[in-house]
Amino acid sequence: MKYSAGTITSSAKTVKEVFFGRRLVADFFQREYDWKEKHVNQLLEDLEDKFDEEFLDNHEWSDVNNYAEYFLGPIIFSQNGGVYSIIDGQQRLTTITLLLIFLDRSFPHMANVEINSLIRTKAMGKTTFTIEVEDRTECMKALLEGKEKEMLKGSQSTDNLIAQFENIQEHIQTWLDGKDDLKRIVPFFIEWIMQKIKFVEIITQSDDDAYKIFETMNDRGLSLTPTDLLKAFLLRSIKDEEKRKELTDFWKERIYELKQTDEKNAQSFFQHWLRAKYATSIREAKKGAEDQDFEVVATKFHQWVQNNSKDIGLKTETQFYDFIKSDFYFFQQQFLQIYEATENFQQKSPDVYYIAQYHLSPTLFYPLLMAPLKKDDDDETIVNKIRLVSKCLDVYSVIRKSNRSSTSHSNIRIAMYNLIKQIRDCSIDELKKELKKFIIDQPKEKNFFEHENGYRLRKQNKTFVKFLLARITSYIEEEVTGKPSRFVDFMRKRPKKARYEIEHIWADKFQQHQNDFKDIEEFKKSRNSLGGLILLPNQTNQSFGALPYEQKVEHYLKENLLAASLHEKCYEKNPKISKFLKESGLQFRSYEKFTKLAIKERMELYKKICEEIWSLNF
Secondary structure, X not given: XXXXXXXXXXXXXXXXHHHOOOEEEEOHHHOOOOOOHHHHHHHHHHHHHHHHHHOOOOOOHHHHHHOOOEXXXXXXXXXXXXXXEEEEOHHHHHHHHHHHHHHHHHOOOOOOOOOHHHHEEEEOOEEEEOEEOHHHHHHHXXXXXXXXXXXXXXXXXHHHHHHHHHHHHHHHHHHHOOOOOHHHHHHHHHHHHHHHEEEEEEEEOOHHHHHHHHHHHOOHHHOOOHHHHHHHHHHHOOOXXXXXXXHHHHHHHHHHHHHHHOOOXXXXXXXXXXXXXXXXXXXXXXXXXXXXXXXXXXXXXXXXHHHOXXXXXXXXXXXXHHHHHHHHHHHHHHHHHHHHHHHOOOOOOHHXXXXXXXXXXXXXXXXXXXXXXXXXXXXXHHHHHXXXXXXXXXXXXXXXXHOOOOOOHHHHHHHHHHHHHHHOOOOHHHHHHHHHHHHHXXXXXXXXXXXXXXXXXXXXXXXXXXXXXXXXXXXXXXXXXXXXXXXXXXXXXXOHHHOEEEEEOOOOOHHHOHHHOOOXXXXXXXXXXXXXXXXXXXXXXXXXXXXXXXXXXXXXOOOOHHHHOOOHHHHOOOHHHHHXXXXXXOOOOOOOOOOHHHHHHHHHHHHHHHHHHOOOOO
C-alpha cells in the first residue's frame, strides 16, 4: 500500500519499520508529551482486546502472520537526509516508545527482535533515543535503566512520561495476571506489536508540504462527528420550528458543558449512556465474531440509534422531544456528577474515585454506574445507587486482584456487560440483591488473598500493593481519629519528596534472618509478604530503610497509624485506639522484635481489615 506524488510518499508501516534505524525528532511546536492516563489506557485496552481475539494456546510463530492488523492512524514526517521531523503523531509514537521500554525491561530475551534497537539508534559512533527530544533524554535513560524513582520533579512533560510509564506497567501486568503461561504468551504479544500494529506513514521532503497535509487532516470543520450526526437525526423528527430551535440551543448548551470537562466527553457520554440504558448484546469472545450493540455503540452510536430508534421508544415527535429535553438532560447531569467524582476524591462517594483511578476501564464503570438510574429517582436515591454499584465494583476488583486474577477490560468485559443488563432500572432493594448475587456467583475466589502462593509484593503489582496499604492505613486512621481520609496523599505520585513509598519492615539482609529460612528465596518471599509492609514518606523510607527493625520502629511512631501501631507507645494513654480495638476486635499489637511469626500475624490482621473495608454489608 503505497502512494507517491512528487516529494510526498504514503505507506503502511509496522512499529518495527517506523522505529528501527531512524532518527525521529519532535517538531518545535509539539515537544510536550501530554497524553493522560485515560488516553493511554484506551490504547492499551484496544491492543489487549485485539490480541486476545487472535491468540490461541496451540498457535505457532507463523500464525502471527495471520493475526489481524491494528492501525494507529496517520503520522506525518518531514524528511531531511537521515532525520525525520515529526509533524503529527508524536503522542502516539511516544506512547509506543514507553510500551517498548516496559517490554524491554520486564521481558528481556523473550522477543525475536531486540526491542532496545527500536528504542535507541546507533549512528556515527553515537547512541541516541530514536525519538530525540533533548530535555527528555535524562528521563528516558532513567526509564530504560529502571531508575525513574531516583529522578526529582522535572518538567510537566518528563513527569508525565514517568507517570504514564508507571501506568503502562501496571495496566499490562494487570492484563497478564489473568494469563496462565507468560513465557508463551508474551513473545507472541511482542511479535504482534512489531508486525501487526501499523501506522499510515506520510513522508514529505519539505516542511511546507508536511504542514499543509497536517492542517488539512486536522481541519475539524470539514467533518461531522457522531455527536453531530445524532443531533441531526433526532432534530429531523421535530417538525415544529419553535421546538426545533429550542432543542438546538438546548443541545449546544449540554454539549458545551460536556466539553468543558474534557473535549472527548461529548462523545464518551453518548457511548456510556446508550450502553447503560439500551444496548442488549455483546460480541462473543472468539475470533471472527461480529460486533454487537456494545461494540457498535462505541464507534457508530448515531447509526445505532437510527437503526434501533423504535426499539428504544422513539416513534412520535413527542418522544423525540422528550428524549432530548428530558432523557438526554438527566443522564448528562449524572455523567457530569460521576465524572467529577472520578477526578476528585469525595468523601461521600470515595468508591467512584477508587474504581476510576485504580481498577476499571471507563468503558465499563460509567455504563455500570448509570445503568440503574431512572429519571424519577430523587437526589438521595441517585447518590445511593451510584454508591452501591461503585462499592460492589470496588469489592469485585480488589478480591480479583488480591487473588491474582485480572481486571483488564478484555478479561471481564462480558461479565460487566451482563451486569449492566441485570441492574438496569433497578430499585435500591433490587440493586442490593443483584449486586450481592453478582459477587457470590463469581467462579473465582470469594475471599481475600486465597491464592495458593499467598499474597506478597511482586514486580508486577507494586501499584496495587500500595493501593491496598493506602486503603488499610486510611481506614484505620479514619476509624480511630474521625478525620478525613488521607488516601489521595498516600497515593500521590509526584513530587518525589511528598510521595509515599512501600516500606519493607525487614531490611534486605538475609544474614540477619538466615536461621529462620532454608534459603534466600524463602526469606525474600516472607520479606515481601503484605504483612511485612507499611507506607512511609519517601525521605523517611530512604533514610531508615536499611536499619534493623529495632532502630526503625522508633521512627515509625511518628508516622501514620498503621506504621505507629508497631510501637508499644502507640497504645499508651490513647483512649481512641483502645475504643477502636475493643469495638472492632482487630488484633493490633506492638512488636519488640519483628519475626517471621510477626509477619504472619500482621498478614492475618491486614486480611481482617480488608474484609471490613470490602464487605458487602450495604
